[in-house]
Amino acid sequence: MTTPIADPAADLPALRVAIRAWLRDNATALQPFRHEVLGSMHDMQVHTRVFQRMLFDAGWTRLGWPAEFGGVGGSAVLRAEVMEELAAAGYCIPELLATIEIIGPMLIKYAPHLAARHIPAAIAGDEVWCQGFSEPEAGSDLGGLRCKAVPTDGPHGAGFVVSGQKMWSSYGSLAQHVCVLARTGEAGYRGLSMLWVDLEQPGITVVPTMCENGREEVAELFFDDVFVPRDRLVGPEGAGWEVVMYLLQFERGAFAWKRQAELHTQLQDLLHEADPVAAAAHATTVGEAYLALFALRSQAGPTFAMLESGAALGPGISVDKLLLGATEQSLTDTARTVLWPALELDDTDSAARWRRRWSYARITTIYGGAAEVQRDLVAERLLGLPRGR
Ligand SMILES: Cc1cc2nc3c(=O)[nH]c(=O)nc-3n(C[C@H](O)[C@H](O)[C@H](O)COP(=O)(O)OP(=O)(O)OC[C@H]3O[C@@H](n4cnc5c(N)ncnc54)[C@H](O)[C@@H]3O)c2cc1C
Structure with a gap:
């Protein structure tokens, strides 16, 4: 080194x-x-x-x-x-640095022995991780998830036998490790535990999903009686809800900071690549995209610093997530307008890149927590409005 x-x-x-x-x-x-x-x-x-x-x-x-x-x-x-x-x-x-920004702090706080083993390899680019929370019938409502981890003390030692399905795991097709939120106890939020699972072992099947942007962005993960040693628990048994809520702060906050930096570059690209007459004709739209980016940056910078200080951000983190989704879509919709019809029709790498960016922006209001749910959280828990349903 x-x-x-x-x-x-x-x-x-x-x-x-x-x-x-x-x-x-x-x-x-x-x-x-x-x-x-x-x-x-x-x-x-x-x-x-x-x-x-x-x-x-x-x-x-x-x-x-x-x-x-x-x-x-x-x-x-x-x-x-x-x-x-x-x-x-x-x-x-x-x-792939994004996944480390999201998962790394959780490992440090709840499983420092795993953090010491895996963060060095991941930062160096030698390991890829993914998250296994969502299931076919549990995305927004993770409390309803069914993938189970049954405690065992069998021939392999103390641990859990995991069986069930996860889906939408970003980078699942590349990853060697996944943090799995699984049911170890009663129904609802209290019966969940977080486990660190080695994906390269018998009983696990990874099925990549081709997405609209032309990449196998996510994967389905199938667990068929997979033994996971007890020392792979991230946090105490039964504390999975607290652990995943801690992680989601980084997915909605630290990730937003990384993306705002990249989106600034994309805006510069757009202004550089666009016909100046077309850009001027859509000056208001370009200005709105810039303002969205400015708002995101103003929110995400202090959030990153607060996460670093160990502050618990609570429902306020939904604001970062909402601003991120809105900015991604505002910027790429602007590119589509300013570069019309090149973004749709051209064969150049630039057009292909913008098409991919535009497609990716559509999913930013879904992953990490759907925008509708984040708006509910802001309305009910930040603004104190009555529950809608
Ligand atoms: C590209 C991509 C990457 C992803 N990466 C990962 C990953 O790495 N790991 C992982 O575990 N998951 C991942 N996800 C899954 C993602 O977190 C879920 O898709 C998301 O939380 C929504 O859950 P769902 O798909 O089950 O939809 P549902 O929860 O079924 O929601 C469907 C619709 O109903 C609305 N809705 C649901 N509940 C409410 C409510 N209470 N109030 C208002 N509206 C509501 C939603 O907003 C949505 O429009 C990814 C998803 C995508 C698209």
Whole structure:
């Protein structure tokens, strides 16, 4: 491993100077990472892993993770700033870093022994993780999930036998590990536990799902009497609801920060690629997309810092999720208008990229909690309005 050059004691201005110098010094080697890869999930992983490894070796993506979890220490806000600088300089933040931002804090808080084993490998790009919460009849209402984990103390030792189905697992086709929310006890929210499950073992079948954006973005996971040792519990048995609520704060908050950085780059791309006359003709629409982005950024920055401080954000995190979905759709709808009809009809990589971005934006009001449900949470729990039903 090369010596990291990222300094965990740096303040934000010093960090910006250092990473800009690193990007300048490595501009030739970094050139391939300026655009999303248009191929399959596998193509994406092969491509971005190289960039992820370069960032790891230089220490940029190890900032904010404690040394015992493979990091170089300092505040996670430094890592947020790194993402911003990468995007501002026109690079694609390695896609699989998002899962680590979402799942890593949960492992550190509830299963530090698993965090010490798996976070270093994931940051280095050597491991991929996914989430197994949703089921065919339990998405918005996870309290109704049926995948069960039956406690056992058999020939393999103490643990759980897991059986059931999960679906919509992002990166499920690439992952080696999944955090599974399973029923270990009574019906409802109290009978759930979170387990860390090795996907590369007998009894597990992974079926990738081809999505409208042309990638196998998600997968179905089938568990057929899979033994999971007891030390793979994330948090206490029966505490699965608390654990998943903790994780969802990062999915709705930390992820929104990463995306706002990327969406700023996409807006710059749009203004660069568009015919100036067409862009001027739709100035109001472009302005609205910019304002949506500004609102998202204003919300997501403080959220990232509050998550770092350990604050419990409660239903307020739904605001970040709603702003993210609205901004993704506003920006890509704007691109569709400004680039018409190229976005629909052209064969260029640029048009293909915008088509993929537009399709991806449609799902941002579903994953991580459907927008309708988030609006209910804001209405009832933040604003104190009466329940609609
Ligand atoms: C691309 C993608 C990636 C995903 N990645 C993952 C992942 O990695 N891991 C994972 O576990 N899950 C993942 N999901 C699943 C996602 O979290 C669920 O799809 C989402 O929570 C909605 O659940 P559902 O699909 O069961 O729809 P349902 O809950 O059946 O909802 C259907 C419709 O009813 C509405 N609705 C439901 N309940 C209410 C309510 N109380 N008030 C108002 N309206 C309501 C919803 O808004 C929605 O429009 C992903 C989904 C997508 C599309």
